[in-house]
Amino acid sequence: MKIKNSSFVISAVSKKQYPEDALPELAFAGRSNVGKSSLINMLLNRRGLAKTSSTPGKTQLVNFYDIDGLFRFVDLPGYGFAKVSKTQKASWGKIIETYLQSRENLLEVFQLVDIRHKPSGEDKQMYDWIRNSGFSGIVIATKADKLGKQQIAKQMKVIRNELQMTPEAVIIPVSASDRSGKYQVWDLINQIFEV
Ligand code: GDP
Secondary structure, three states: OOOOOEEEEEEEOOHHHOOOOOOOEEEEEOEOOOOHHHHHHHHOOOOOOOOOOOOHHHOOOEEEEEEOOOEEEEEOOOEOOOOOOHHHHHHHHHHHHHHHHHOOOEEEEEEEEEOOOOOOHHHHHHHHHHHHOOOOOEEEEEOHHHOOHHHHHHHHHHHHHHHOOOOOOOEEEOOOOOOOOHHHHHHHHHHHHHO
């Protein structure tokens, strides 16, 4: 797939603001700081399209990006802030749940985890939600440039185990720094559209 134009559509606070057309959507989920914005920018060859979500006020927004008028990337609110209240956590959960469970446009969700760390409780909860909502459970392991080849292989196993991924579930190591994994992710996106 050759992308010519990508653009920001809207940061939705509520469901009412989701785009109303029937374009298919691919969503990205992960804890804040995992590298979600960097991955989206890398995939689209854009430097500052997706903004870093590390400002706590921005955590509750669902960001939509149009890709050549053909489909959209959806950046789900990053979770895992240490300093948020229970109420905020619950509200974060509701926002993601609302999107995942009600959005007919949604074709697939990619779960991002930092390749260096064992997935957190929230990562596991997110992954379970994704699987329970009927998606295949594709994992993208970010910041692969931080590890050597052997460590990457080892961490892929750790992540697979912790998330209880099925043997056929896909996990792709990527790096927005050295741009590795970009074509594997695009191959996967192409496959999603071919079925
Ligand atoms: P988000 O909060 O998930 O959108 O994360 P960002 O994309 O804003 O990235 C969070 C931090 O991780 C930033 O300081 C990025 O520069 C850094 N980062 C993101 N991707 C990579 C990567 O592939 N490799 C390295 N070394 N750092 C990364």
